[in-house]
Amino acid sequence: MRKVDLEVLERMLYPVVPVLVTAEYNGRVGGMLAAWWMQASFEPPLLAVAIAPERYTYKLVSKSRKFAFNLLDYHYVDRMPYLGDVSERFYKNKITRAGFHIIRGEALGVPIVAEASAAVELKLVDIVKAGDHDIFIGEAVAAYAVEDFENGMWRLQEYKPLLYLGRTRRPGPVYRVYLTPKGWERREIEFARGDLKEASKRRIKVMEEIVEIVRQASSKEEAVEHVRRYLVESGLEEDDAELLVDEAIRRLGRK
Numbered sequence: 001m002r003k004v005d006l007e008v009l010e011r012m013l014y015p016v017v018p019v020l021v022t023a024e025y026n027g028r029v030g031g032m033l034a035a036w037w038m039q040a041s042f043e044p045p046l047l048a049v050a051i052a053p054e055r056y057t058y059k060l061v062s063k064s065r066k067f068a069f070n071l072l073d074y075h076y077v078d079r080m081p082y083l084g085d086v087s088e089r090f091y092k093n094k095i096t097r098a099g100f101h102i103i104r105g106e107a108l109g110v111p112i113v114a115e116a117s118a119a120v121e122l123k124l125v126d127i128v129k130a131g132d133h134d135i136f137i138g139e140a141v142a143a144y145a146v147e148d149f150e151n152g153m154w155r156l157q158e159y160k161p162l163l164y165l166g167r168t169r170r171p172g173p174v175y176r177v178y179l180t181p182k183g184w185e186r187r188e189i190e191f192a193r194g195d196l197k198e199a200s201k202r203r204i205k206v207m208e209e210i211v212e213i214v215r216q217a218s219s220k221e222e223a224v225e226h227v228r229r230y231l232v233e234s235g236l237e238e239d240d241a242e243l244l245v246d247e248a249i250r251r252l253g254r255k
């Protein structure tokens with residue numbers, strides 16, 4: 001082995017099968033792709049996922065205290081930019097606009113993607129602070145799978161899990177790289193392509209402006225107040241203020 005720069009540690013630890021985390025709060029359904037997830041306990045059955053405060057899904061899960069994991073087949077790889085590049089905050093109903101249909105879990109009524117190969121309904125039990133992400137721990141209360149999951153094991157005849165290998169960095173075009181189950185063939189999907197580009201640019205700009213507001217504020221309370229006003233003026237939801245200030249503080253702390 002040769003020494004690897006910690007800058008690329010994240011990608012060294014891939015490939016990972018990402019899950020789509022879905023949730024709903026205040027009548028709004030959203031979700032995001034997450035590669036940083038794990039099984040955390042047999043009894044009770046716990047699953048964990050790391051979510052950054054900037055994600056709209058962070059609000060949906062922390063406020064509703066329930067969520068779902070969805071496993072998607074590789075067949076849907078072209079739709080991944082809707083789930084993992086744009087934010088529900090700036091691109092409403094991204095899951096249905098990606099062509100998926102929402103159904104409800106029988107146990108908690110959480111939104112689940114009808115096209116998923118498997119799904120788990122989870123009750124939020126804890127949010128553990130980490131670095132720039134927090135770890136959401138959920139207790140599984142119900143699980144569903146297509147028939148390809150037979151006698152407690154995947155046959156992998158129909159379900160071909162999506163495998164994520166990481167994204168290329170700027171300068172240069174940004175691609176998310178996924179592996180096809182056929183001979184580890186690479187598929188490079190352009191980051192936030194097509195009509196997703198505008199929503200992605202606005203997301204970056206709004207976050208930069210919020211970081212600037214936080215940098216100039218003399219206290220966290222003042223920052224939250226200013227960000228609240230900024231969100232209202234920008235046509236966004238004011239109850240995002242605390243989480244976005246939290247994200248900005250973490251970003252400033254990193255520098």
Ligand SMILES: Cc1cc2nc3c(=O)[nH]c(=O)nc-3n(C[C@H](O)[C@H](O)[C@H](O)COP(=O)(O)O)c2cc1C
Pocket residue numbers: 018030031032033034035036037050051052054055056057058080083084085086087088089133164176
């Ligand atoms: C394959 C993949 C894996 C990702 N894994 C995570 C993750 O584990 N945690 C996280 O906070 N963001 C992760 N992201 C980024 C979010 O999915 C992305 O920021 C998304 O647009 C957030 O959407 P939201 O604001 O609607 O919640 C991942 C993105 C991709 C494409």
